[in-house]
Amino acid sequence: MHASGAPQAATSSDDMTYAGESEAPMAERSYAPTGRSAIAANASSMPAPSPTTALTEDYAATNENSFHAPSKQAFSTFSIDVDTASYSNTRRFLISGHMPPTSAVRVEEFINYFSYDYADPAKDVPFAVHSETTTAPWNPKHELLRIGLQGQRIDNSELPQRNIVFLIDVSGSMSNADKLPLLREGFKMLTKTLGEEDHVSIVVYAGAAGAVLLPTSGANQDAIMGALDKLKSGGSTNGGQGIQLAYKLAEQNFDPNAINRVILASDGDFNVGMTNKDALIELVEEKRKSGVYLSVLGFGRGNLKDATMEQIADKGNGNYSYIDSAREAQKVLVDEGGSTLVTIAKDVKIQVEFNSAAVKSYRLIGYENRMLAKEDFDNDKVDAGELGPGHSVTALYEVEPKAGKGNQPMATVKLRYKRPDSQKSELLTHNISPKRGAFAQASQDMRFATSVAGFGLLLRNSKHRGTLTWRGLQAMAEDAVGNHKSEHRQEFLELIGAARKLAGPKAQLAK
Numbered sequence: 001m002h003a004s005g006a007p008q009a010a011t012s013s014d015d016m017t018y019a020g021e022s023e024a025p026m027a028e029r030s031y032a033p034t035g036r037s038a039i040a041a042n043a044s045s046m047p048a049p050s051p052t053t054a055l056t057e058d059y060a061a062t063n064e065n066s067f068h069a070p071s072k073q074a075f076s077t078f079s080i081d082v083d084t085a086s087y088s089n090t091r092r093f094l095i096s097g098h099m100p101p102t103s104a105v106r107v108e109e110f111i112n113y114f115s116y117d118y119a120d121p122a123k124d125v126p127f128a129v130h131s132e133t134t135t136a137p138w139n140p141k142h143e144l145l146r147i148g149l150q151g152q153r154i155d156n157s158e159l160p161q162r163n164i165v166f167l168i169d170v171s172g173s174m175s176n177a178d179k180l181p182l183l184r185e186g187f188k189m190l191t192k193t194l195g196e197e198d199h200v201s202i203v204v205y206a207g208a209a210g211a212v213l214l215p216t217s218g219a220n221q222d223a224i225m226g227a228l229d230k231l232k233s234g235g236s237t238n239g240g241q242g243i244q245l246a247y248k249l250a251e252q253n254f255d256p257n258a259i260n261r262v263i264l265a266s267d268g269d270f271n272v273g274m275t276n277k278d279a280l281i282e283l284v285e286e287k288r289k290s291g292v293y294l295s296v297l298g299f300g301r302g303n304l305k306d307a308t309m310e311q312i313a314d315k316g317n318g319n320y321s322y323i324d325s326a327r328e329a330q331k332v333l334v335d336e337g338g339s340t341l342v343t344i345a346k347d348v349k350i351q352v353e354f355n356s357a358a359v360k361s362y363r364l365i366g367y368e369n370r371m372l373a374k375e376d377f378d379n380d381k382v383d384a385g386e387l388g389p390g391h392s393v394t395a396l397y398e399v400e401p402k403a404g405k406g407n408q409p410m411a412t413v414k415l416r417y418k419r420p421d422s423q424k425s426e427l428l429t430h431n432i433s434p435k436r437g438a439f440a441q442a443s444q445d446m447r448f449a450t451s452v453a454g455f456g457l458l459l460r461n462s463k464h465r466g467t468l469t470w471r472g473l474q475a476m477a478e479d480a481v482g483n484h485k486s487e488h489r490q491e492f493l494e495l496i497g498a499a500r501k502l503a504g505p506k507a508q509l510a511k
Contacts, residue, residue, distance in 0.1 A: 056302070056303060057101075057104075057301070057302065057303065057304045057305075057306065058268075058304070058305050058306060058307050058308070059101060059103040059104045059306045059307055060103060060306075060307035060310070060311075060369065061103045062103060062106075062368040062369055063368065064368065064460070064462060064463070064464065065363050065364045065365070065366075065367070065368055065371070066363060067361040067362065067363045067398075067400065068361060068362060068363070069356075069360065069361050070354040070355065070356035070359050070361075070362065071356045074353050074354050074356060075351055075352070075353050075354075075374045075377075076351070076352045076354070076362065076364055076397070077349065077350070077351040077352075077371070077372040077373065077374055077376060077377050078349070078350055078364065078367045078370045078371050078372055078395075079348070079349055079350075079367075079370040079372060079383075079384035079385045080149065080348045080349070080350065080370070080384065080385035080387060080393045081106075081108050081109065081112065081367060081370050081385055081393070082112055082319055082340075082385060082386070082387065082388070082391050082393060083106075083109050083112075083310065083313065083314075083319055083320040083321070084109055084112060084113040084319075084320075084321055084322075084332075085109060085298055085306065085309075085310065085320045085321050085322035086104060086105060086106040086109035086110060086322075087109055087110045087113040088113070088321070088322045088323070088324050088328050089104060089298070089304070089306065089322040089324065090104060090105060090110075090459065090495075091324060091491075091495060092301065092322070092324040094495050094498040094499055094502070095324075095498070096301075097502070098502070099459070099499065099502050099503070100459060102459075102460050102461065104306065105456050105459045105460050106366060106368075106369075106456075107365055107366030107453055107456030107457065107460070108365075108366030108367045108370070108395065109366075110366075110452050110453070110455060110456045111366065111394050111395075111396065111449055111452050111453055111456075112392070112393060112394060113452075113488070114448070114449075114452065114486070114488060114489065114492075115392055115486075116148060116150075116392050116394060116445045116448075116449065117445055118130050118148050118149075118150035118392055118445075119150065120150060120152065120153060121150060121151075121152055123152075125152075125428070126151060126152050126344040126345040126387065126417065126419070127149045127150055127151045127152060127344075127345060127348075127387060127417075128149070128150045129147070129148070129149055129413060129415060129428060129430040130146075130147070130148040130149075130150065131145065131146060131147050131148070131413065131430065131432050131433070132145075132146045132148075132442065132443060132446050133145050133146070133399075133410065133432070133433070133435070133436035133437075134436060134437055134438065134439050134441075134442035134446055134450075135436075135437075135438055135439045136398055136439075136450075136466070137439045137450060137454070137468070137472075137476060138454065138457075138465060138466030138467050138468035139398075139466040139467065141400070142398055142399060142400050142401075142466075143398075143399045143400075143401055143410075143436060144396055144397070144398055144399070144446075144450060145362075145396070145397040145399055145410060145411065145432065146394060146395070146396055146446055146449060146450075147350065147352070147394070147395045147396075147397070147413055147430075148392060148393070148394045148395075149348075149387065149391075149392060149393040149394075149415075150392050151339070151344055151345070151387045151388060151389055151390055151391040151392065152344055152389055152390075153389055153390045154338060154342070154344075154389035154390070156338055159259075159338050159342060159389075160257060160258050160259050160342070161195075161197040161198050161199075161255070161257070161258045161259070162194065162198040162199070162200075162218075162258060162259045162261075162341065163198075163199050163215075163250060163253055163254065163255050163258045163259065163260045163261070164198070164199070164200050164201070164259070164261055164262075164263060164341075165200075165201045165202070165203055165246045165247075165249050165250045165261070165262045165263070166187055166200060166201070166202045166203070166228075166263055166265070167203050167204075167205070167242055167243065167246040167262050167263060167264045167265065168180075168183065168187075168202065168203070168204045168205075168231060168265050168266075169204075169205060169206075169242070169264075169265060169266035169267065170204045170205070170206050170231055170232065170233045170234070171205070171206040171233060171234070171269070172206070172233055172234050173233075173267055173269045173300075173303055174233040174266070174267060174299070174300070175233040175234075176300055176301075176302075178299065178300050178301065178324070179233075179267060179299045179300040180231060180232075180233050180299075182299060182323060182325075182326065182329070183265045183297070183299055183323070184228050184229070184231060185326055185329060186265075186297070186323055186326070186329030186332075186333055187228055187265070187333075188225060188228060189326075189329055189330055189333050189334050190333040190334065190337065191218070191221060191224045191225060191228075192221070192334075193334055193337060194218025194219075194221075194224075195218050195219065196217055196218060196219040197217075197218070198217070198218035199215045199216060199217060199218065199253060200213065200215070200216055200218060200224050201213055201214055201215050201216070201246075201249045201250070201253070202224075202227050202228070203242055203245050203246045203249060204231060204242070205241060205242025205245075206233070206234060209241040209242040209244075209245045210245070211245065211249060212227050212230070212231070213227040214249070215249070215253045240270065240279065240280055240283065242264075243262070243264065243280070243283060243284065243287075243294075244283070246262045246264070247262060247287045247290070247292055250262055250292040251290050251292060254290070254291065254292065256291070259341050259342055260291055260292045260293070261292065261293050261294070261295060261318070261341055262292060262293070262294045262295070262316075263294075263295050263296075263297065264294060264295070264296045264297070264309075264312070264313075265296075265297040265299060266296075266297075266298070266299065266309070267298065267299055267300040267303055267304050267305065268298060268304060268305030268306070268308045268309040269303045269305055270305070270308070277307075277308050277311065280308070280312055281311055281312060281315045284312055284315050284316040285315045285316075285383075287316070288315070288316055288317045293316055293317040293318045293343065293386075294312065294313065294316025294317070294318045295313060295316070295318035295319045295320070295321075295340065295341070296309045296310075296312055296313040296316075296318065296319070296320045296321070297321055297322075297323050297332070298320065298321070298322040298323065299322075299323055304322075306322075310369075314383075314385070315383070317343070317346060317383075317386050318386070319340050319386075319388075321340070331488075336390075338388070338389055338390065339388035339389050339390045339391045340388055341388070342388050342389050343386045343387070343388060343420050344387055344388060344389050344419075344420065345386065345387040345417040345418065345419065345420070346384075346386045346387075346417070346418050346419075346420060347380070347382075347383060347384040347385075347386075347416070347417065347418045347425065348384055348385050348386065348387050348393075348415065348416070348417040349372060349376070349377050349382075349384045349415065349416045349417070350395065350413065350414075350415055351374070351377040351413070351414045351415075351416075352397070352411050352412070352413050352414075353411060353412045353414070354399075354410065354411045355408060355409055355410060355411060355412075356402075357402065357405065357408050358401065358402055358405040358408040358409065358410050358434075359399055359400070359401060359402060359405075359410055359411070360400045360401065360402045360403075361399075361400040362397050362398070362399045362400070362411075363397065363398045363399075363464065364395065364396075364397055365395075365396045365397065365398060365453050365456075365457075365464075366395075366396075366453070366456065367395065370385070372384070377414070377416060378416070380418070380423065380424060380425050387417070394449055396449060396450070396453050398464065407434045408434060409431060409432055409433070409434050410432045410434065411432045412429065412430070412431055412432065413429070413430040413431075413432065414427060414428070414429050414430075415427070415428040415429075415430070416428075444480060444482065444484070447476070447479065447480035448477070448480040448481065448484075448489065450476070450480070451473065451476050451477035451480045451481075451492075452492065454468050454473050454476065454477075455473060455477070455492075455495070455496060455499070458470060458473060458499070458503075459499065470496070470499065470500035470503055471500070473496060473500075474493070474496050474497065474500060477492065477493055477496055478493060481493055
């Protein structure tokens with residue numbers, strides 16, 4: 001690492017407009033069966049809504065995946081997705097007393113917000129592949145296929161040293177309490193986990209970009225914290241210039257044995273300089289070849305440019321998270337910091353070949369903006385998602401079985417991935433067992449993942465929701481969560497209750 005321990009000075013989218021958000025009383029929003037409300041815990045650290053009366057946020061519009069007949073289209077190919085921004089952003093809407101816009105709901109990010117009890121892989125491969133099949137609760141004539149990947153776990157003591165650049169938006173749009181102040185608190189949490197061999201730089205941008213802290217050892221906590229404390233917001237937003245400077249610093253201090261990453265924290269409202277989204281994406285695509293990856297943290301409400309930030313993170317070989325509270329900052333930057341900053345497999349693609357003798361039609365739930373052409377699977381030049389240590393990735397297919405299929409296998413799963421230091425992919429194959437059972441007898445994780453998918457279907461008012469209702473979903477989810485200790489799963493029940501209440505009286509009636 002070429003740095004000393006001493007600090008040195010230094011688009012087209014779906015638009016959503018709504019009136020100023022107002023917090024409903026917590027007594028009206030708490031649905032936790034026991035103990036302190038998890039939503040209350042989040043809301044207590046979430047700043048009060050802005051009084052602005054006309055707010056606009058940008059989300060990429062997507063059409064739901066449709067059913068396909070294997071006799072005409074046997075292959076389903078897509079990139080993995082470990083982003084979680086859509087779920088925490090939706091939580092922010094529900095806590096504020098609003099349903100999210102349809103295009104803000106990406107079902108795969110809902111499912112992958114949670115961890116699952118998948119068995120670890122063998123030591124010579126970066127991840128294991130698992131599958132399970134059961135009856136679809138919203139259509140008893142259909143089945144659900146769950147495909148799960150579990151990344152190799154790495155103890156925190158074994159993580160490589162970190163060469164990180166905090167790239168912080170300090171423009172005027174970041175002045176609200178749920179933006180720069182919350183951002184500062186989150187980066188302080190991450191800083192406390194750093195050691196002597198780790199190094200941090202801080203680049204800020206508004207109308208222009210500048211380095212406020214050159215590479216500094218993680219042991220010098222006072223210098224890093226002091227630089228964060230001095231940050232103030234003001235001016236327009238030249239994100240492109242900031243990204244270029246951040247990459248320059250990261251590349252100057254590049255260590256092939258370290259985690260080399262830029263963490264961009266912003267509301268995504270780039271309004272001067274390089275404002276064209278395609279140009280920004282082209283920039284990060286080029287820079288990722290250097291071995292420096294880019295992750296994105298979204299903040300705030302009102303002018304959140306979700307579509308831009310998601311694409312920048314994806315093309316930068318990083319993750320996109322939305323930070324709605326100090327609690328979420330702790331989850332993303334500390335609890336899951338190892339898996340979100342370290343890459344154990346890159347360009348991970350999944351291709352499922354359905355058996356036309358057993359399957360009449362199938363549909364991938366979510367992953368609409370991760371779909372790939374059949375030919376892309378074997379093309380190592382095609383970019384795909386990255387997997388970190390301990391990360392799990394889950395995908396659900398809804399399948400219409402063919403009558404009289406007997407005990408024929410439903411499908412075969414193939415995966416391609418590259419090791420972090422390789423440009424050549426490796427292949428894994430997994431056969432789907434013909435064994436399937438009733439939903440009530442499915443594993444707890446299968447029933448829970450299905451509940452989360454159902455939550456997304458109802459929020460999107462999906463035409464594929466079948467007989468699912470809010471009342472039915474809440475009962476299904478409560479059974480699936482059971483006595484699980486995860487506070488995130490317990491909170492999920494509260495969010496269903498909040499959405500059910502917002503959906504109105506008609507949502508309580510079963511079909």
